[in-house]
Amino acid sequence: MKKHGLFDEIMPVSKTPTSAHKTGLWGNLKPLYKEATSPCRESCPLNTDIPLFIFHMKEKDLKRAKEEILLENPFPGISGRVCHHPCEDACNRRELDSSVSVRALERFLGDYPFYEVPVSENRSPKKVAIVGSGPAGLSCAYFLLRLGHKVTIFEKESDVGGLLLFGIPPYRLPKNVLRRDLHVLLALKPQIRLNFELTGDNIFSLLGSFDYVFLAPGMGESKRLQVAGENKKGVYYGVQFLKEVKSIEDEIRRAIVIGGGDVAMDVARTIRRLKPDAKVSIFAPEKVEDLPALRENVAEALEEGIDLICGYLPLYFEGKKRIEAVIFQRTEVKKDEKTGKFLFIPLNEKREEAADMAVVCIGQKPLEASKLREIAEEEGYILVDHRGRTKIERIYAGGDIIGQKATVSLASSSGKRAAICIDMDAKRLDLPLDELYVGSKGFLSFKKYLKLEKKETRKVVGFSDLNTLPHEKIPRVDAKKEEPLERLKDFREIGYTYTKEEAEKESDRCLSCGQCMRCNLCFYLCPDVSIRRKADGLYEVDEDYCKSCGVCAKTCPSNVIEMVEKDGGAFIR
Amino acid sequence: MAELLSGNHAIAEAVRLSKVDFVAAYPITPQTPIYEKIAEMISEGKMCGQMMRAESEHSAMAACISASLAGVRVFTASSSQGIAYMHEMLHFASGCRVPIVMACVNRVVSAPWAFGTDQTDTLSQRDTGWIQLYCEDGQEALDTVIMAYKVSETIFLPVMVIIDGFYTSHFIEPVEIPEQTLIDQYLPKRNLPNRFDLSNPAFLQNVVDPPNYTRFKKRQFDDTLKARRLLIEADKEFGELFGRSYGVVEPLELADAEIGIVTAGSMTSCARIAVRTLRSKGIKAGLLKIKLFRPFPYNEVARYLGTLEKVIVIDRNVSSGKGGIFCDELKASMYNLKNRPEIYGFIGGLCGEDLPPEKFEKITLSVLRAKKPWDVPKWIHRMRF
Numbered sequence: 001m002k003k004h005g006l007f008d009e010i011m012p013v014s015k016t017p018t019s020a021h022k023t024g025l026w027g028n029l030k031p032l033y034k035e036a037t038s039p040c041r042e043s044c045p046l047n048t049d050i051p052l053f054i055f056h057m058k059e060k061d062l063k064r065a066k067e068e069i070l071l072e073n074p075f076p077g078i079s080g081r082v083c084h085h086p087c088e089d090a091c092n093r094r095e096l097d098s099s100v101s102v103r104a105l106e107r108f109l110g111d112y113p114f115y116e117v118p119v120s121e122n123r124s125p126k127k128v129a130i131v132g133s134g135p136a137g138l139s140c141a142y143f144l145l146r147l148g149h150k151v152t153i154f155e156k157e158s159d160v161g162g163l164l165l166f167g168i169p170p171y172r173l174p175k176n177v178l179r180r181d182l183h184v185l186l187a188l189k190p191q192i193r194l195n196f197e198l199t200g201d202n203i204f205s206l207l208g209s210f211d212y213v214f215l216a217p218g219m220g221e222s223k224r225l226q227v228a229g230e231n232k233k234g235v236y237y238g239v240q241f242l243k244e245v246k247s248i249e250d251e252i253r254r255a256i257v258i259g260g261g262d263v264a265m266d267v268a269r270t271i272r273r274l275k276p277d278a279k280v281s282i283f284a285p286e287k288v289e290d291l292p293a294l295r296e297n298v299a300e301a302l303e304e305g306i307d308l309i310c311g312y313l314p315l316y317f318e319g320k321k322r323i324e325a326v327i328f329q330r331t332e333v334k335k336d337e338k339t340g341k342f343l344f345i346p347l348n349e350k351r352e353e354a355a356d357m358a359v360v361c362i363g364q365k366p367l368e369a370s371k372l373r374e375i376a377e378e379e380g381y382i383l384v385d386h387r388g389r390t391k392i393e394r395i396y397a398g399g400d401i402i403g404q405k406a407t408v409s410l411a412s413s414s415g416k417r418a419a420i421c422i423d424m425d426a427k428r429l430d431l432p433l434d435e436l437y438v439g440s441k442g443f444l445s446f447k448k449y450l451k452l453e454k455k456e457t458r459k460v461v462g463f464s465d466l467n468t469l470p471h472e473k474i475p476r477v478d479a480k481k482e483e484p485l486e487r488l489k490d491f492r493e494i495g496y497t498y499t500k501e502e503a504e505k506e507s508d509r510c511l512s513c514g515q516c517m518r519c520n521l522c523f524y525l526c527p528d529v530s531i532r533r534k535a536d537g538l539y540e541v542d543e544d545y546c547k548s549c550g551v552c553a554k555t556c557p558s559n560v561i562e563m564v565e566k567d568g569g570a571f572i573r
Numbered sequence: 574m575a576e577l578l579s580g581n582h583a584i585a586e587a588v589r590l591s592k593v594d595f596v597a598a599y600p601i602t603p604q605t606p607i608y609e610k611i612a613e614m615i616s617e618g619k620m621c622g623q624m625m626r627a628e629s630e631h632s633a634m635a636a637c638i639s640a641s642l643a644g645v646r647v648f649t650a651s652s653s654q655g656i657a658y659m660h661e662m663l664h665f666a667s668g669c670r671v672p673i674v675m676a677c678v679n680r681v682v683s684a685p686w687a688f689g690t691d692q693t694d695t696l697s698q699r700d701t702g703w704i705q706l707y708c709e710d711g712q713e714a715l716d717t718v719i720m721a722y723k724v725s726e727t728i729f730l731p732v733m734v735i736i737d738g739f740y741t742s743h744f745i746e747p748v749e750i751p752e753q754t755l756i757d758q759y760l761p762k763r764n765l766p767n768r769f770d771l772s773n774p775a776f777l778q779n780v781v782d783p784p785n786y787t788r789f790k791k792r793q794f795d796d797t798l799k800a801r802r803l804l805i806e807a808d809k810e811f812g813e814l815f816g817r818s819y820g821v822v823e824p825l826e827l828a829d830a831e832i833g834i835v836t837a838g839s840m841t842s843c844a845r846i847a848v849r850t851l852r853s854k855g856i857k858a859g860l861l862k863i864k865l866f867r868p869f870p871y872n873e874v875a876r877y878l879g880t881l882e883k884v885i886v887i888d889r890n891v892s893s894g895k896g897g898i899f900c901d902e903l904k905a906s907m908y909n910l911k912n913r914p915e916i917y918g919f920i921g922g923l924c925g926e927d928l929p930p931e932k933f934e935k936i937t938l939s940v941l942r943a944k945k946p947w948d949v950p951k952w953i954h955r956m957r958f
Contacts, residue, residue, distance in 0.1 A: 010670045010729060010792055013768075014779035021780075 019545070023528065027548025029563040031522070031531075031541055035455040036514035036559065040087035040102060042439025042460050045413035046073045049447065050087055050102055051515035051558075057105065057507040058517065066114045069106065071447050074142035074412065075135070075181040078164060080107025081173050084294055084407045092513050095463040097473040100510050104479050108498040110177070115184045120450070122148025126211040126426045129154060130190075131198050134162025135408045136216035136399030138185055139415030143446060145188035147423045152191035152210070160192060162218055164408070166243035169266050170491045171273075172297070177493075200372055207394060212422045215375070215382060215390070216399035216415065219364030219406070225258070229317030230360075238263040238361030242270065252278040252356045256326050258314055259361030260284030260291040265301045267359045272304050273488055281307035281353070283314070285331045285344055300494065303484040312351060313344060317358065325354050366401055386433060386442070388418035396422060417444050461514040465559040468511070470521065477506040512558045522552035522561060543567075578748040580741035583711035584650070584676045584734070585610035586748075587718035589620040590756045591674075594645035597625040597636035601655040602688060603738040604678040608650060630655040634662035641671035642777065644767035646722065649673065652738060653680040653694045660698065663731075667702025667793065669778065672725035672765070673732075674718060675703075679838070679889075680738040681924050689925020690738040692838065692890040696866070696898045702793060704732040704800050705866040707837040710741055711748045716817055717864075719751075719760055720807045726763045728800050730793075737839040737889075739925055751815055759814055801868045821865035822873040826852060830859030832937060833878055833914070835886040837863045837899055840928045844887075847933030858937055863899065871906050878907065881914040885940050887933070888950065889922040896920070896950045915946040921953030928953070 024030075040050045048069055056065035069076045083103055091099035126149050130137045133155040141151045159165060164178055198217055206213050222237035224230060236245070238259065252275045257268040259282070268280050282301070284291060288310045291298055302308060312328040319325065330349035333342055366372075366380030375390050376382050381403040388396045398414030400406045424431055436444045438457040447453045479502065481487075481495040498506065518537045530546040531539050543566055553561040578586065584607050588596070596615075598608045614620040627633035630651050641647045651659065656677055666673055681691040695705060706721065708714040714736045721732040736742055768777055781789065804821055812818030823841075826848055827833055836844045841862040851858040861877050863870065878884050888897020895901060900918035907913045917940045922928040932953060939956070 010789070010796065011668070011777065012779050012781045012785065012789060014776040016776075018776050018779070 022544045024530070024542070024544040024546050024566075027546065028566055029548035029550065030543050030546050030566045031550070031552045031561045032564045033516060033539060033560055034562050035516060036459040036461050037439045037455075037457045038513035038515065039090040039092055039439075039460055039462070040100075040513075042441055042443075043086040043090040044072075045086070045407075045409040045443050046079070046416065047413075047438050047443045047445040047447075048072045048087075048106075049453075051510060051512045053109065054100070054102075054105060054507045054510040055512060055515055055517055057109075057503065058510070060504075062109065062112050063114050066109045066112050067117075069109055070117050070184065071452070072416075072445065073106075074139050074185055075110075075164075075408075076106050077110030077177045077181040078135075078173060079409055079412070080104070080110040081177065082168055083409045092461070092463040092466065093509060093511050096468055096471060096511070098476045101476055101478070101506050104477075104498055105503060105506055107479075108503045110181065111497045115180075115187070117146060117184060117188070119146050119188065120148050124426070125149045126422070127152070127209070128212045128214060128422060129206045129210040130214045130216065131196075131203075131206075132156075132162060132216035132218055132399065133160035133192075134216060134218050134399055134411060135164060136218075136411040136415040137162065137214065138164075138182065139412035140214045140216065140396075140398060140419045141190050141415075142185045142188070143416050143419030144422065145185070145190060146446075147419065149423070149426070150191075152193060154193045154196040154198070154206075156195070156197055156217075158194050160194075163239075167239055167263070169242060169270050171269070171487065171494050172266070174493045198372070200374060203372065203375070203395070211394065211426065213395045214415070214418050214422070215372075215395060215397040215401065216411070217367065217372075217401055219400045220367030221365050222360065223363045223365050225314055225360055225362065227314055227316050229319065229323065232317055232319050233322040234319070234355075234357040235317060235323055236267075236357065236359040238267055238359060239364060241267055241359050245270075245274075248274050248357075250356065254278065254353075254355045255280045256353060256355040256358045257282045257361060258284075258326075258358060259363075260286045260293060260310070261361060261363070262293045262297050264359075264361035265293045265297040267361055268306045269301055269304060271357075271359070272306060273491060276488055278356075279307070280305075281309060283312045283326075283328060283353070284308065284310050285313045286310060286333050290333065300484075304488060305484065313346075314358075314360075315350065318352075323355060323358055325352050326358055327352050364400065364406065384414075387421035388414060389421065413443055416446060420444055420446065420449050423449075455514075459514075461559045466511060466513060467555050467557045467559075469555075470519070470557050471511065474509050476509070477502050514560060515558055516560045517558055519557060521555055521557060525551050525555055527551060575747040575749045577745050578711055578750075579606065579743050579745050580708075580711035580714050580736050581606035581678065581743065582610050583715040583748045584718055584736070585614065586750055587715040588648050589614050590751060590753060591646065591648075591719055591722050591760060592757075592762065593620075593622050593648040595623050595625070595637070595640040595647045596649065597627050597633040597640070597647075598649045598651065599627050599630045599633050599655060601630070601652045603680055603742045604650045604652040604655070604676065606742070607676055607678070611648075630659040631662055634659040634666060637673050637675075638662065638666050638669055638671050641666075641673050641765075642669060642768040644765040646726075646762070646765070647671070647673045648675070650676040650678070652678045653682050656694045656698060657682060660701070663698055663701035663703060666731045668789075670729040670793070671731055672722070672729055674721045674725055675731065675733050676714070676718065677733045677735045678738045678742045679735060687924045688738070689923075690740055690839075690889065691923050691925070692735070692737075692888075692898075693892075695733060695735050696890050696892075698733070699867065699898070702730070702797065703867065704730055704797065704804075705735060706732065706804075707735045707864055707866060708741065709839055709841045709862065709864075711736075711744070711746055712817070713819055714741065715748060715750070716811060716815070716819070719756060720804065720811055723760050723807045724800055724803045726765065727803055728796050730797060730800060735838070737925075740839040749815075749817070755814055759811065797868050801865065801870060804865060819864055820873075821870045822877065823862040823864065824873075824877045825860040825862070827859035827861060827877050827881070829857055830881060831857040832883045832885065832941060833859045833861055833881045834933060834937065835861045835863060835878070835884060835899065835903060837866070838889065840887060840889060840922055843928055843930045844933050846930035847937065850930060850934055851937055856937065856941070866899075866902070869902060869906055874903060874906055875910055878903075878914060879910050879912055883940055883943075883946075884914040884916045885919065885936060886916060887919050887921060887928070887936070887953075889920075889928075891920050891923065891950075896948075900950060917943065917946050918950035919953050920950045926954065 886900035
């Protein structure tokens, strides 16, 4: 009896592959791989494709991860440290355990030594003047240079960087990080004119020698309280203080900082470092949960022994020549539902606090409105449309001056918007901006503008769209930090960049919403063996055998599979 | 060497002696001690097989089919609803021609809910294509499991080895445990085909057309009939080696008998005593114990019962609206004989109700008085003797 001979006589055995039966004819649907937008990316003002760069990190391809970030964000080292990270607030993983530490991952990549960016060919480059070298101006320059235009940056100070340079203390943003990130931009060879003062006249002379002008002068002036005693010795203002005060000679026992934003936190923490023996208190009008400052900045200030007292605004300053006390009034902050403005409602309670110095940090305003009177509104703000255009042709604007929330990433975003819209105008491209939006928050994608992305970006993947069964709860990886008392000794940066191991661990936590992570679950679970892996790691569907069961779409952990009608329609409906 | 063993443990010993590779089962009374004993033997290292706790009998049988197709020796056990639950897989097993041996411990099929023995659970699997062997006691069950593997692995058909719940499964009697070396000689490890050979891929049980379906079914039918001859040979060889053999049926005092009693399973023991008593009273009574139910032993039944005037069939089972299943099978198998006895059907002992020798005697006497047989069976529990 030959081997197995008997058995083929007693039981049907087919050596013909079952592929002879085209069982795919039984179903009318097929899976379509369709990557979509993650909520983190949608909320990122710079539109960084977060799940994609984290996917490259998961694949241990740090160069591609950094390339991916640099595509949308000129300064990952900077934003990896100071960004207000709306991505983490939007992260779907919050519903599972806690959000992915996107900012720490970005910082890790920012520090990864790869700094090359490609420049598109441009046969008719335009000359663009950029006024102001803060995040908005630098970002606009970066994207214009990458689009092949000629850029000249005009800066009032003797060095580029704007607020990044003097407005954020080095323990949060070290100067070497700033220089390193700016190196990417400077390698694209913009012209730089320092010590240039912007006036109402020279804007128009710039229009004579440049095709376009981008205005991003920043705010330049601190808001005043407008209360009695504000001129006394010992009263300072936030950004000026950070910019100018390098040491305090006077003896200080009690310093009071007024305000609830990041400048207030930074000022208080700077005083803590300059005068370790002084008691430093922050008085903010907002409730503690409504403070505009970054959570991390508030937490670190408290760790460093700074008092935080919420719900007060100064009534007046007391003292002879120098201030001796601040008289506060209990205040409630309410948002006016109609105008969206914040109302400060005084309550019937006063409070006197002894103080040797006080720093007022209640925000910035545009420098003397009259200088830009042709362009600016009453208060000095410059209004722009959805393309970043001012009311004067060929003049664009961005950054804090356009009246948006003052954050580095929003400023950079407005710079990118102006760069893209200037390029479109220069090329007479009549492209609706809709095509460049990702999600619904109105931030433009450079990747989409360069047509480097094909995926469906208007659909945003929610937590309920994901199959989270393959994921366990994993605690967030927190980067190491020094003890608070150690930090106070100098202005060295607080906290460390992730180690390679920490970065790998944290990137593994990313749920890859809308981003195929090549997990192979569809490949393994397809009951009809109809999903094949392609050489590039992605998948293809064999419609001849796919019976439309939808197991792949249901189980996809990233929600990148959608069941759609087969092209030829159905054999049996 | 004889040991005191319950019928269930005797079966477990047979599984160990047969060096079974894979056991998948789901516990159910009264079969559970088989399963537990095997688990114990594996955990103590007395037996080296793989045990799989399935989530149901249906899955247990599915696992057994797959394992058997992979070329290993497979065992499972079940009772009552458990057997009912694996019903569709039983068809699949025989159609896949897998040499699985399953111990079935008879128990009523609910409802009403009950636990005593009743052969309806296995008899209602009559048409699933399994060989069925009804055993009288623990010793026979042990020996039959070993023989079952020999036959099963030769003809590639699954076998049920059946005992009565509690009477056989739980009664402790001296049981002779054969030497392992002799068992190895009797039942060597066969090189069963591995149908999941990846270097020789094939699709099993593909869709077939009507002519091919019929061809495979005919082949299965013929092979099932052949199993009778193989069993007779296996039984004979077993007898030569171990001194015990059972035949596919066992005739007792039938050569000169006028009336014969037909039984299956544990009630046979009481029937033996009844025959002895009746003989001592001068009544020429005999007994035929049917061990092999599928394939049906036509030849033996004709040979031993064909010359009698009257035959009594006691059924511990019932096919509602028809009769006792053994009785019906017997009538049908003898219909074409030139000389055939009158056949008197009785139903009794359901749910483990006792059938003492006196009842067999009284039934025999009543049938001797009867003028003609009846179609609808008589129910023993309501009879006044």
